[in-house]
Amino acid sequence: MRTIIHVDMDAFFASVEQLDHPEYRGKPVIVGALPESGRGVVAACSYEAREFGIHSAMPITIAFRRCPKGVYVTPRGARYKELSQEIFRIFGDFTDLVEPLSIDEGFLDVSGSLGLFGSGYEIARLIKARVLEETGLVASVGVAPNKFLAKIASDLEKPDGLVVVDPERILEFLHPLPIKRLWGVGAKTAEKLYSRGIRTIGDLANLGAEGVRAILGPHGLDLYHLSMGVDERVVETGREVKSIGNEVTFNEDTADVERVKKTLLALSDKVAGRLRKAGVETVGVTVKFRDENFRTLTRSTTLDKPTALTGVIYERALALLAETGWHGERRVRLVGVTAHKLVEPGGHLSQPGLFDSAAAGGVDNKERDGKAAEAVDLIRRRFGAGALKRGSLVPGDPKKVK
Numbered sequence: 001m002r003t004i005i006h007v008d009m010d011a012f013f014a015s016v017e018q019l020d021h022p023e024y025r026g027k028p029v030i031v032g033a034l035p036e037s038g039r040g041v042v043a044a045c046s047y048e049a050r051e052f053g054i055h056s057a058m059p060i061t062i063a064f065r066r067c068p069k070g071v072y073v074t075p076r077g078a079r080y081k082e083l084s085q086e087i088f089r090i091f092g093d094f095t096d097l098v099e100p101l102s103i104d105e106g107f108l109d110v111s112g113s114l115g116l117f118g119s120g121y122e123i124a125r126l127i128k129a130r131v132l133e134e135t136g137l138v139a140s141v142g143v144a145p146n147k148f149l150a151k152i153a154s155d156l157e158k159p160d161g162l163v164v165v166d167p168e169r170i171l172e173f174l175h176p177l178p179i180k181r182l183w184g185v186g187a188k189t190a191e192k193l194y195s196r197g198i199r200t201i202g203d204l205a206n207l208g209a210e211g212v213r214a215i216l217g218p219h220g221l222d223l224y225h226l227s228m229g230v231d232e233r234v235v236e237t238g239r240e241v242k243s244i245g246n247e248v249t250f251n252e253d254t255a256d257v258e259r260v261k262k263t264l265l266a267l268s269d270k271v272a273g274r275l276r277k278a279g280v281e282t283v284g285v286t287v288k289f290r291d292e293n294f295r296t297l298t299r300s301t302t303l304d305k306p307t308a309l310t311g312v313i314y315e316r317a318l319a320l321l322a323e324t325g326w327h328g329e330r331r332v333r334l335v336g337v338t339a340h341k342l343v344e345p346g347g348h349l350s351q352p353g354l355f356d357s358a359a360a361g362g363v364d365n366k367e368r369d370g371k372a373a374e375a376v377d378l379i380r381r382r383f384g385a386g387a388l389k390r391g392s393l394v395p396g397d398p399k400k401v402k
Contacts, residue, residue, distance in 0.1 A: 005143050006147070035061065039250075148183060208303060244275055272339075275342075
């Protein structure tokens, strides 16, 4: 039986700010956009701020209304990354099997380390102590026979928690918990289950596999297995990037169709450049759209062939924007473009793209398109990201984006 540890840093960004600024300690700290900007969201907040009902992804204007005397600071990515690297270095002293989930959390398979360091509990205790001693930060840790249970355990006694799931008492631990603790149960699924009197993980398990599938379809079988504490996933040390995306929140909500199109073009260009830099291509494109009422829509499509070029991504992004039904009748707050279903390139850039038939009305020329993209990347690497722009993105350009 495996021994899996999940480590989750407590309110990481806000805790780093309180660490570096002692005067912030004990105060509600909100990391994200500044209130005076009137734009953006909360990236993270301290536990003191959470007492005011503030949470991540909340619009900063709402956070400020709830806590006008809070300490509002902008993120310091380089500092967070520096401490994250220190924390993951500590993990590596206990096992080579470390799977980062984000900058502030990860899974460790310590099954092969028990003879050196003791039980899963002892290893978790040592990790917590070393993180605190070497970084000054506090972590919550869960120890269990699998990833699902370890993740739940780490969240139960935050902050500064350490919860161990006894392999002999898994169902006793799991079944009393609220159904929303189950991975894959979002708001809509929860409401469907609530309407049938299913409120705990145990309630779901009692339906049996077929009973759950009758309510939730094939997806229900996965949830049933989790409700029985079954999770066969291994800790993956070489996690691959699954998507590459960029998004923009406008300084002011806009109903300007041409401005939104130009923004999609700029985002498509950034995504395409990042794909090429990563040495991958995409067969999936997603557009994210948020209006002035914070209603968020996403639309996705699959390409016929992999690509890493701006023109193809932008062409599909425009089509997806049209699928949202928006034509300028309401104001837009945010748009984003994401490439997903990433694949290895086939030795050349295989779709018409930058300076191509889709964007410039010319004939399809794969070799030309690939060389043009390579030239653009070279110029930008040498002279900066802003050294070369499409004409339609230059301020004052009279041409419209089609």
